[in-house]
Amino acid sequence: xxxxxxxxxxxxxxxxxxxxxxxxxxxxxxxxxxxxxxxxxxxxxxxxxxxxxxxxxxxxxxxxxxxxxxxxxxxxxxxxxxxxxxxxxxxxxxxxxxxxxxxxxxxxxxxxxxxxxxxxxxxxxxxxxxxxxxxxxxxxxxxxxxxxxxxxxxxxxxxxxxxxxxxxxxxxxxxxxxxxxxxxxxxxxxxxxxxxxxxxxxxxxxxxxxxxxxxxxxxxxxxxxxxxxxxxxxxxxxxxxxxxxxxxxxxxxxxxxxxxxxxxxxxxxxxxxxxxxxxxxxxxxxxxxxxxxxxxxxxxxxxxxxxxxxxxxxxxxxxxxxxxxxxxxxxxxxxxxxxxxxxxxxxxxxxxxxxxxxxxxxxxxxxxxxxxxxxxxxxxxxxxxxxxxxxxxxxxxxxxx
Amino acid sequence: xxxxxxxxxxxxxxxxxxxxxxxxxxxxxxxxxxxxxxxxxxxxxxxxxxxxxxxxxxxxxxxxxxxxxxxxxxxxxxxxxxxxxxxxxxxxxxxxxxxxxxxxxxxxxxxxxxxxxxxxxxxxxxxxxxxxxxxxxxxxxxxxxxxxxxxxxxxxxxxxxxxxxxxxxxxxxxxxxxxxxxxxxxxxxxxxxxxxxxxxxxxxxxxxxxxxxxxxxxxxxxxxx
Numbered sequence: 001x002x003x004x005x006x007x008x009x010x011x012x013x014x015x016x017x018x019x020x021x022x023x024x025x026x027x028x029x030x031x032x033x034x035x036x037x038x039x040x041x042x043x044x045x046x047x048x049x050x051x052x053x054x055x056x057x058x059x060x061x062x063x064x065x066x067x068x069x070x071x072x073x074x075x076x077x078x079x080x081x082x083x084x085x086x087x088x089x090x091x092x093x094x095x096x097x098x099x100x101x102x103x104x105x106x107x108x109x110x111x112x113x114x115x116x117x118x119x120x121x122x123x124x125x126x127x128x129x130x131x132x133x134x135x136x137x138x139x140x141x142x143x144x145x146x147x148x149x150x151x152x153x154x155x156x157x158x159x160x161x162x163x164x165x166x167x168x169x170x171x172x173x174x175x176x177x178x179x180x181x182x183x184x185x186x187x188x189x190x191x192x193x194x195x196x197x198x199x200x201x202x203x204x205x206x207x208x209x210x211x212x213x214x215x216x217x218x219x220x221x222x223x224x225x226x227x228x229x230x231x232x233x234x235x236x237x238x239x240x241x242x243x244x245x246x247x248x249x250x251x252x253x254x255x256x257x258x259x260x261x262x263x264x265x266x267x268x269x270x271x272x273x274x275x276x277x278x279x280x281x282x283x284x285x286x287x288x289x290x291x292x293x294x295x296x297x298x299x300x301x302x303x304x305x306x307x308x309x310x311x312x313x314x315x316x317x318x319x320x321x322x323x324x325x326x327x328x329x330x331x332x333x334x335x336x337x338x339x340x341x342x343x344x345x346x347x348x349x350x351x352x353x354x355x356x357x358x359x360x361x362x363x364x365x366x367x368x369x370x371x372x373x374x375x376x377x378x379x380x381x382x383x384x385x386x387x388x389x390x391x392x393x394x395x396x397x398x399x400x401x
Numbered sequence: 402x403x404x405x406x407x408x409x410x411x412x413x414x415x416x417x418x419x420x421x422x423x424x425x426x427x428x429x430x431x432x433x434x435x436x437x438x439x440x441x442x443x444x445x446x447x448x449x450x451x452x453x454x455x456x457x458x459x460x461x462x463x464x465x466x467x468x469x470x471x472x473x474x475x476x477x478x479x480x481x482x483x484x485x486x487x488x489x490x491x492x493x494x495x496x497x498x499x500x501x502x503x504x505x506x507x508x509x510x511x512x513x514x515x516x517x518x519x520x521x522x523x524x525x526x527x528x529x530x531x532x533x534x535x536x537x538x539x540x541x542x543x544x545x546x547x548x549x550x551x552x553x554x555x556x557x558x559x560x561x562x563x564x565x566x567x568x569x570x571x572x573x574x575x576x577x578x579x580x581x582x583x584x585x586x587x588x589x590x591x592x593x594x595x596x597x598x599x600x601x602x603x604x605x606x607x608x609x610x611x612x613x614x615x616x617x618x619x620x621x622x623x624x625x626x
Binding site for chain 2: 304
C-alpha cells in the first residue's frame with residue numbers, strides 16, 4: 001500500500017507537470033510506434049500488393065516508373081508499346097498471362113485505366129482472391145462504352161450502377177479537358193485493398209480510341225502486366241528484353257523493385273526515427289527536469305517519510321517508480337496518439353495509392369516502445385531520486401534548536 | 402526503556418571547525434515514564450531528540466532503546482528501529498499535506514512492525530476526536546486538529562517510546578493544555594514512555610519529572626573543537 005500510495009499522491013500533488021510530461025511522452029511514444037508500424041506495414045503492403053504480377057513490360061525507361069504506373073497507378077507511363085509487342089509477349093511460351101493497360105485519362109482526379117476483361121476474370125489480385133463485383137452488375141465487355149469502378153473511386157466519386165460519365169483527358173483533373181465519350185458504370189468492384197480500388201476501369205479500346213487521343217496510337221498500350229509460368233522465365237525475358245534489346249523494358253521481379261524503392265527512401269525512415277528518438281529523449285529529459293524541479297517542494301515530505309521510518313532506498317525507489325509511472329501513463333496515452341496517427345496515415349496512403357495498411361496488426365514495437373519509454377523515464381527519474389536519497393532529514397524537518 | 406550514555410554530536414560551523422551541540426553523559430527513562438526536559442531555543446534539545454530517534458547519527462556514545470543502541474546502528478537499521486519502537490511528535494506536526502488524515506496515520510504505520518492496520522488507525526483517530534475527519538487533508542483542519550493527527554500518527558504503531566518536541570508550541574493556551582493531556586493520556590493507555598522537550602513553563606509545570614536540559618547537556622556551546 002505504501003509505495004503505490006506515495007506515488008499516487010505525489011502524482012496527484014504535481015498533476016499539471018505530470019500531465020504535461022506524460023503528454024510529451026505520449027507524443028514521443030505515439031510517433032515512434034507510428035513511424036515503425038507505417039514503415040513496416042507500408043513495405044509489406046506495397047510488396048504484397050505487387051504479388052499479382054511477376055513483371056511489367058513497358059517502353060524503354062525506368063523499371064520503377066513502370067511498376068508504379070502499371071501496378072500502383074501512380075506516375076506517368078514512360079511511353080507506349082505497340083499492340084504487336086503485347087501480342088509478342090502474350091504468346092511467349094514463358095508467359096502465363098499478359099494483361100495490357102492503357103492510361104492517359106481520369107475521372108475527376110481518379111485514374112481511368114483501359115484494360116481487357118480478362119484482368120477481372122482470370123487474374124488473382126492476391127493468392128486465392130479474384131476480383132468480384134458488389135451489388136450486381138457486370139464486367140465491361142470489350143469495345144463497349146462501359147466501365148467498372150474500383151470500390152474507393154466509386155465511393156469518392158459517388159458512382160452507382162447505371163451512372164454515366166465523361167472522362168477527362170490527362171492524368172490530372174482539368175474540367176476543361178472533358179472527352180465527348182460517355183461511359184456507363186456496369187459494375188463496382190468489391191474492395192480489394194489494392195491500387196485497383198482507386199481506378200475507374202474501362203475497355204482498353206475505350207482509352208485507345210478516345211476522342212482527342214493521337215489516332216496513330218490507337219492500338220498502343222501503356223504497359224503489359226505479366227504473370228510468368230516459372231520464376232526462371234523472368235531472368236530469361238530480362239536477358240532478352242533488357243540486356244539484348246533496346247526498345248522495351250521489363251520490370252522484373254516486381255517485388256524486388258518495390259523493395260529497392262523502400263531501400264532508396266530508407267533515409268527518410270531514418271530521419272523520422274531520429275526525430276522520434278530525439279522526442280523520446282526530450283520526453284525522458286522532461287521527466288527528469290519535472291521531478292528534479294519539484295524536489296525542493298517534495299523534500300519536506302520525503303524527510304517526514306524518512307522520520308517515520310522510510311529507508312533511503314525506499315525513497316529512491318519511490319521517486320524512480322514515480323518517474324516510471326509517468327512514463328507508463330505517457331506510453332499508454334501514446335497508444336491513443338498512435339491509433340489516431342496511423343489511422344490518418346493509412347487513410348492518406350489509401351487515398352493516394354489504394355493500398356490499405358493493416359492498422360490493427362501487431363508489431364513488436366508496440367510493446368517494446370512503451371517498455372523502453374517507461375524504462376527511459378525510470379532512468380531519468382534516477383537523478384532526482386538520488387537527490388531524494390540524499391535528503392538530510394533533520395535539517396529539512398525543522399531548524400535545529 | 403531509554404538509556405543514554407556519553408552521547409555526543411557536533412556540527413561543522415559556517416566559519417569552519419566543529420561546534421559541539423550535545424554532550425549528555427547519562428540520561429535514563431523508565432518504561433511508561435513521562436519526563437519533560439526544559440530547554441531554551443538553541444539549547445540542543447531537538448538535536449538530542451534526533452539523536453535518540455536516530456534521525457541524526459551520533460558522533461559517539463550510546464542511546465539504547467529497549468536494549469538496542471540506536472547511536473551505533475547503521476542508518477537503515479536506525480530507520481527500522483525508529484519505525485518499530487518510536488513515535489515522534491514534531492513541533493510543526495510535519496503532517497504530509499498531500500495525504501488525508503487517515504493516510505498520514507496509515508503511512509506512519511506502514512513502516513512499523515505491524516504494518517498497515519486500517520481498523521486500528523481509524524480507532525486511534527477516533528480516540529483523538531477525529532473520526533469524522535478521516536478523509537480530510539491537513540490544510541482543511543484547525544491547528545489543534547492537526548496536532549491530534551500528529552499524536553495519532555506517533556502512537557499508531559504502539560511505540561515503546563514517544564518523543565515530543567515542543568508539541569504544543571503552535572497551539573494557544575487552551576488547545577495546548579488539551580493536546581498535552583491527550584498525549585499523556587494516550588501514552589499512558591499504550592504503556593509508552595514519553596520524553597517531551599519544551600521551553601513553555603505552563604507545559605513543563607504539568608510534569609512531575611521535569612529536568613533542565615541545560616544541566617544535562619555538557620556541550621561547550623560556541624566553542625570550536
